[in-house]
Amino acid sequence: MSTIQFSGLASGIDTDAVVAAMVSTYQYKIDNYEREQTLLQWKQEAWTEMNSQIFSFYDTYLNQMRLESTFNQKTVSVSDSSVIEVGSSQTLPEGTHTIDYVESLAQNASITTSALTTESGASVDSSTTISELSDSPLAPGESITVSVSDSVDANGNPVYTEITLTGDMTMSELRNTLNSALSNTSVTFDSNAGAFFISSSKTGESQFINIAGDDADKLYQILGSEVPATSTTGTVSSAITYQDAVEATGSTTLSSLLSSHDATLNDGDTLTLEIEGKTVTVELSSSMTMDEIADAVQAKIDASGDITNSSIAFDADSASFVVTTTDEDGNETTENADFTVTNVDTGENSAVASALNGKVRIWEDQKANADTTLGELGFTDGVDLELRFTTADGEVITSVLSNMGENTTLESIANAMQRDEALIAAGVTISFDETNGYFSFSEGVELNFTDQYGFSLNEDFGIQENVTIYNTQGSNAVLSYNGVEISSESNNISVNGFNFTVKSTTDQAVTAVASIDVDAIVDYVTDFVDAYNTLIADIITKIASSGSGYDPLTAEEKATMSDSEIEAWENSIKAGLFYGDDDLQSILTMMRTTLNSVVDGNEFGTLSNIGISTQSWEEKGILYIDEDKLRAAISTNLDAVTQLFAGNGSGTTNSMGVIDQLYNNISNLTKSSDLKSAFSFYNDKVLDTKIDTASDNISKWEDRMAAMEAIYYARFTAMETMLAALNNQSSYLAQLSAGTT
Secondary structure, three states: OOOOOOOOOOOOOOHHHHHHHHOHHHHHHHHHHHHHHHHHHHHHHHHHHHHHHHHHHHHHHHHHHOOHHHOOOEEEEEOOOOOEEEOOOOOOOOEEEEEEEEEEOOEEEEEOOOOOEEOOOOEOOOOOEHHHEOOOOOOOOOEEEEEEEOOEOOOOOEOEEEEEEEOOOEHHHHHHHHHHHOOOEEEEEEOOOOEEEEEEEEEOOOOEEEEEOOOHHHHHHHHOOOOOOOOEEEEEEEOOEEEEEEEOOOOOEHHHHHHHOOOOOOOOOEEEEEEOOEEEEEEOOOOOEHHHHHHHHHHHHHHHOOOOOEEEEEEOOOOEEEEEEEOOOOOEEEEEOOEEEEEOOOEEOHHHHHHHOOOOEEEEEEEOOOOOEOOOOOOOOOEEEEEEEEOOOOOEEEEEEEEEOOOOEHHHHHHHHHOOHHHHHHOOOEEEEOOOOEEEEOOOOEEEEEOOOOOEOHHHHOEEEEEEEEEEEOEOEEEEEOOEEEEEOOOEEEEOOEEEEEOOOEOOOEEEEEEEOHHHHHHHHHHHHHHHHHHHHHHHHHHHOOOOOOOOOOHHHHOOOOHHHHHHHHHHHHOOOOOOOHHHHHHHHHHHHHHOOOOOOOOOOOHHHHOEEEOOHHHOOOEEEOHHHHHHHHHHOHHHHHHHHHOOOOOOHHHOOHHHHHHHHHHHHOOOOOOOOOOOOOOHHHHHHHHHHHHHHHHHHHHHHHHHHHHHHHHHHHHHHHHHHHHHHHHHHHHHHHHHO
């Protein structure tokens, strides 16, 4: 509850002014602590900015100049630029280098295609379907399944993905299907050219595109490509899949529902519902959604005129068509719709009706994972699994897992195989590949699953036997450098510090002459010196600036000034925040001393002997470069120049390069301690504590002032109340006196 204050109503005293004067000593304390806190916060902000400047110099320029590779810059001229193109960064030894020959370039794995045409001879665009192609192997409604691969698993075995192509699939849909199945291959269709373009994203003999299956030749035909002349027969492993039901939604289409049930909607199929003794009939189309089917039936109910107590809707919560009936008392009952689907020509279509009645589910293929059980794959308890491994040497190893239960996981099967002594002795490894959803085993090994009766279970475990496999392979670049033959998956070659790109083949030698790139090295040194000068010039200015000596403004003082006056006042104070700062002075002194140090055992010894020196003492360490002297030193003895900057030394600090010394010295300053955090060049923890202390003092004195104000206001309120009573009494007596006279 707030206290009612009487501000001089009876006494005429300006109570607020009097109380403010009486607590002014407290306000003085608060103002001082607020000034102290403001200065500390400004100092913190200034140090944060300076810390960033120093660390940027350390991380960018020192980190670069302490590397010998920075000084190992070369220019390279080649005798035939049509054969090799030289990269921009070169660190190869000086002298002449020879590309003796280039036998071949690295190539992508690619499928050569030609322009496609339709049966009528018209051009093909992205909307053309497979069945419309000239000599198409697929008619409308027909389909083929093939397996494609362009990557290998951890054991080096190709990872296959099964894809299904239909005669109704468009060129753009075919492109998307292939791109989804192939992770390292780009498949595009150009409508202008009417052709597919298919190649691996990288070059080299590790790149491949495999198409496998009895109908693989048909995919090549669809793509407008010649079927490869050679093929192999082998085992193809793809993801183990099982079907799982997903509840339909109102937006689920009839076509997607029926395809998962292997049901077909025929032309003229109609849906019938018996409701309130009446028959409602709706013609179906594959594009209708569940909501649209319900709406169509409801529209027929509304139009009938004699079905008045019932309605139908697709209920998303139960994933079913629900008929709601209201009796004469207003009570509602619900039940699932019971549809029939018939056709005048073909009779009843029970498969479509079955998909729509009860809970409507879409059956989707799910990729198996390590925790997938045999039960989810359709097996029951008591199955025996016989696994036959055929090694690359033709050795057959049989292992039997007896009486497997439906709760047995695929990972546990793999783990059991890993413990098989015969497999261990043969060096065969097997694991469940979670990423690809199948069993992965040693390269060159074939795996076959059968049950206790000898029936093959390979299809259940994603394995196809005796499959025709067509392979398109990438190739490596083959060349000879200084007499050594090199095989590279890329045409971008890096050898002996020589970076170049192979552009064409040749049986003639191509020479490359490497020399010191003096200009590049001078640029690196100049950039470093410029950055150093910028940093220390800023430090020197900050340390020398005393500022105005003013104190930060209080809120009361700011109220009497304009914004521009406040900004000018505060900037004059901030200019002197680093005046005489010991930490910043120490960093400056360390940097100047280190760069002026002598490197023991070095021909040049100091930076000044290669043209990098100070001039007037008044500039306090600003560096200047005598470029002619620097260039001469680089050209005369690059190794000594490199060691002067970036040498590791012989175990003593004085033998290290000056940049290495400076880098280490600054690194030591970035270590954390009780006073500062890591990568902080000032005692940030101390400054944080001081700011917190000032804040605590402000709060403490504000509380004290508020308590004293309350006491004084209470006293003045009591006085005002008493004076008011006396005034009332005097008035009363005066009235009595006036009445008696």
